[in-house]
Amino acid sequence: MPERLETQSRKLLQRLRDTLAEDSAGQARLDRITHLIADSMRTEVCSIYLFRDPETLELCATEGLNPEAVHETRMRLGEGLVGRVAKKGRIVNTANAPQAPGFRFMPETGEEIYSSFLGVPIQRLGEALGVLVVQSKDAREYSGDEVYALEVVAMVIAEMTELGAFLGEGAALSARHQQPVMIRGTVGQEGAAEGRVYLHEPRVVVTNPIADDPEVEAGRLRDAVDTLRVSVDDMLAGARAGDAEQLQVLEAYRMFANSKGWLRRMEEDISRGLSAEAAVEKEQSIARNRMTQSNDSYLRERLHDLDDLSNRLLRILTGQGADTGAEMPDDPVLVARNIGPAELLDYGRSLKAIVLEQGSVGSHAAIVARALAIPLVIHASKITTEALNGDNVMVDGEQGIVHLRPDDTVVTAFRDKIAMLAKAQERYTSLRDKPAKAKCGSVVSLHMNAGLMADLPSLEGSGAEGVGLFRTELQFLVRNQMPRRAELSALYSRVLDAAQGKRVVFRTLDIGSDKVLPYMKPNDEPNPALGWRAIRVGLDKPGVMRMQLQALIRAANGRPLTVMFPFVAQYDEYRAAKAEFDRTLERERKLGHVLPASVEVGAMLETPSLAFAPNQFFEEVEFLSIGGNDLKQFFFAADRENERVRRRYDTLNVSFLSFLETIVHRCQATNTALSFCGEDAGRPVEALCFAAIGMRGLSMRPASIGPVKHLLRQHNLDDVKAVIDEARDSGSQSVRPAVMDYLAKH
Ligand code: PEP
Numbered sequence: 001m002p003e004r005l006e007t008q009s010r011k012l013l014q015r016l017r018d019t020l021a022e023d024s025a026g027q028a029r030l031d032r033i034t035h036l037i038a039d040s041m042r043t044e045v046c047s048i049y050l051f052r053d054p055e056t057l058e059l060c061a062t063e064g065l066n067p068e069a070v071h072e073t074r075m076r077l078g079e080g081l082v083g084r085v086a087k088k089g090r091i092v093n094t095a096n097a098p099q100a101p102g103f104r105f106m107p108e109t110g111e112e113i114y115s116s117f118l119g120v121p122i123q124r125l126g127e128a129l130g131v132l133v134v135q136s137k138d139a140r141e142y143s144g145d146e147v148y149a150l151e152v153v154a155m156v157i158a159e160m161t162e163l164g165a166f167l168g169e170g171a172a173l174s175a176r177h178q179q180p181v182m183i184r185g186t187v188g189q190e191g192a193a194e195g196r197v198y199l200h201e202p203r204v205v206v207t208n209p210i211a212d213d214p215e216v217e218a219g220r221l222r223d224a225v226d227t228l229r230v231s232v233d234d235m236l237a238g239a240r241a242g243d244a245e246q247l248q249v250l251e252a253y254r255m256f257a258n259s260k261g262w263l264r265r266m267e268e269d270i271s272r273g274l275s276a277e278a279a280v281e282k283e284q285s286i287a288r289n290r291m292t293q294s295n296d297s298y299l300r301e302r303l304h305d306l307d308d309l310s311n312r313l314l315r316i317l318t319g320q321g322a323d324t325g326a327e328m329p330d331d332p333v334l335v336a337r338n339i340g341p342a343e344l345l346d347y348g349r350s351l352k353a354i355v356l357e358q359g360s361v362g363s364h365a366a367i368v369a370r371a372l373a374i375p376l377v378i379h380a381s382k383i384t385t386e387a388l389n390g391d392n393v394m395v396d397g398e399q400g401i402v403h404l405r406p407d408d409t410v411v412t413a414f415r416d417k418i419a420m421l422a423k424a425q426e427r428y429t430s431l432r433d434k435p436a437k438a439k440c441g442s443v444v445s446l447h448m449n450a451g452l453m454a455d456l457p458s459l460e461g462s463g464a465e466g467v468g469l470f471r472t473e474l475q476f477l478v479r480n481q482m483p484r485r486a487e488l489s490a491l492y493s494r495v496l497d498a499a500q501g502k503r504v505v506f507r508t509l510d511i512g513s514d515k516v517l518p519y520m521k522p523n524d525e526p527n528p529a530l531g532w533r534a535i536r537v538g539l540d541k542p543g544v545m546r547m548q549l550q551a552l553i554r555a556a557n558g559r560p561l562t563v564m565f566p567f568v569a570q571y572d573e574y575r576a577a578k579a580e581f582d583r584t585l586e587r588e589r590k591l592g593h594v595l596p597a598s599v600e601v602g603a604m605l606e607t608p609s610l611a612f613a614p615n616q617f618f619e620e621v622e623f624l625s626i627g628g629n630d631l632k633q634f635f636f637a638a639d640r641e642n643e644r645v646r647r648r649y650d651t652l653n654v655s656f657l658s659f660l661e662t663i664v665h666r667c668q669a670t671n672t673a674l675s676f677c678g679e680d681a682g683r684p685v686e687a688l689c690f691a692a693i694g695m696r697g698l699s700m701r702p703a704s705i706g707p708v709k710h711l712l713r714q715h716n717l718d719d720v721k722a723v724i725d726e727a728r729d730s731g732s733q734s735v736r737p738a739v740m741d742y743l744a745k746h
């Protein structure tokens with residue numbers, strides 16, 4: 001870069017800083033800035049356009065265009081050259097603006113006499129704030145150096161704008177983070193809550209975008225990058241050899257941390273006059289922008305890694321940790337790009353709701369949120385850039401909608417909704433000690449699903465008869481290493497204590513598929529859901545299963561014990577697992593441990609194959625529980641984790657319901673206790689239909705017990721069965737419309 005230009009742009013930034021330091025009013029200051037830029041860059045025009053709202057840009061200051069047009073000229077996102085820069089987040093540099101695609105003539109500005117146009121986005125960490133434009137009469141394309149200089153200036157403006165330095169109350173930008181925003185995401189866990197935003201990892205605040213002394217700034221950057229490299233090397237040294245995914249990310253970190261190009265670009269930014277922090281942010285902004293535009297998922301992942309790394313670098317430079325000292329509000333709604341299950345457990349039940357920009361329904365964090373019964377919305381696009389700490393937020397976990405800084409009408413409607421849900425909950429509480437007895441006299445036993453110690457208090461309040469499914473893998477998932485037998489035994493014992501004699505069905509470790517233990521060697525399987533998981537792992541690696549069975553037997557310590565094996569696909573798997581249990585029991589006896597007062601051993605029916613197992617299997621197994629989440633995905637060949645197909649097939653589809661009925665009949669014929677413990681058991685209409693086809697046990701989230709019981713108690717199962725049969729005979733694909741119709745009438 002020529003020395004002259006370098007000093008020129010540095011001078012410009014220094015003049016800019018002096019201007020910003022002046023005590024002038026917002027608009028005057030903005031005008032000074034455009035004047036300064038036009039003067040330094042020797043162009044006739046310099047204008048700043050800022051977002052009035054997410055769809056509209058407004059001319060906020062200009063040197064060279066008609067001053068009357070300021071705050072009058074507006075354009076929509078994507079409209080004209082300015083709108084195009086804002087929409088794409090990319091520079092437009094043209095010698096002949098009127099001929100450029102998308103040009104829109106705005107007579108009020110008087111810009112028709114200017115031929116060349118250079119527009120650069122004003123953005124902060126990928127968030128579009130506005131557009132900075134220079135124009136001149138002579139038809140020329142701006143040089144690479146000029147483009148670069150303008151980008152650097154735009155970066156400084158972005159920082160200043162963020163600090164509210166330009167405009168007063170009510171003006172475009174400072175208003176941006178005050179306006180209501182509605183974000184549509186995906187339901188992770190139902191429920192509705194109101195609270196205030198608490199950012200899991202608040203942004204680093206950069207207060208000094210302009211360098212006093214580029215030499216010093218370059219030195220600070222180099223030192224910080226050195227520290228970063230050492231920390232990445234440490235992370236790599238500490239990583240477990242088996243965790244391919246973690247290693248891949250860390251290797252990418254190392255590659256970026258050692259990338260000469262990255263460092264060179266940031267050094268160039270500094271030599272132009274930016275501070276080290278602003279230089280990191282400028283490159284991060286460009287990477288984020290590319291990330292949102294890219295269709296290549298691999299590239300997006302890597303840009304993501306670069307983003308994380310930039311955050312680390314910023315934290316090193318500013319000394320701001322993940323905890324910036326922001327106080328946790330009384331009613332915190334956690335907002336994060338993503339979060340791990342262990343971190344979520346650290347926050348525990350203090351959270352009112354959780355909103356994630358990423359995440360997936362089957363992720364461990366979602367499992368934990370469900371276990372804690374905290375409303376969760378995932379895939380809430382841009383929530384981390386839109387939300388500020390302390391913002392008022394309403395989370396509708398029923399619809400997957402987040403209202404950020406809602407206006408009064410939304411607040412009123414939403415509070416009504418919360419009140420309605422609470423009222424319903426109250427009604428359910430009054431049913432707590434009543435049986436789920438239908439009008440016809442049939443009684444359905446309702447149990448709850450659990451997986452954490454934190455779930456157990458719900459056993460009392462929900463009215464559940466016991467725990468129909470205790471997912472033991474959560475204890476394995478939230479740790480960094482394999483839990484020890486004594487630890488597990490102590491935990492299971494506490495679970496039984498808390499259950500106070502109510503039945504707890506402990507499901508043995510169900511890992512594999514989406515549940516990958518951080519400390520177990522991951523298997524690169526093309527179809528993990530159909531792969532080496534659950535009982536298959538248990539039987540191939542009996543050490544872990546034995547350890548868990550021992551822990552369970554010791555925890556029972558003379559109390560009754562119920563154990564269930566997951567994902568049994570055929571008879572001999574059950575027999576092998578049961579034999580392992582019997583051997584363990586015998587060993588424990590020999591070792592002198594107190595044996596359980598009674599044992600019940602059962603299996604989960606999660607693969608269609610098991611429904612057609614020999615009669616002897618049904619006679620031998622003490623109970624069966626239908627894992628509807630898995631069973632349904634295999635029945636319809638529709639991945640439960642895949643948002644595109646997950647909801648494509650109705651649970652009340654005639655084929656699936658008839659299949660469930662076949663299982664009910666086989667269990668009735670062999671006198672095998674049967675229950676259903678997938679998510680569908682907690683949906684009242686589904687639960688009613690399951691009961692109508694003869695299912696007498698349902699296990700669900702504690703919060704669902706009330707609504708399910710309420711509906712069951714109002715209806716005659718024989719009548720519902722007649723509706724189902726009639727719909728089936730009529731050739732309907734699903735019995736749902738007929739059942740809903742019946743419910744509406746009764
Ligand atoms: C199921 O598959 O329905 C089930 C209850 O088990 P999980 O959701 O833990 O796979």
Ligand code: MG
Pocket residue numbers: 606627629630
């Ligand atoms: Mg399952």
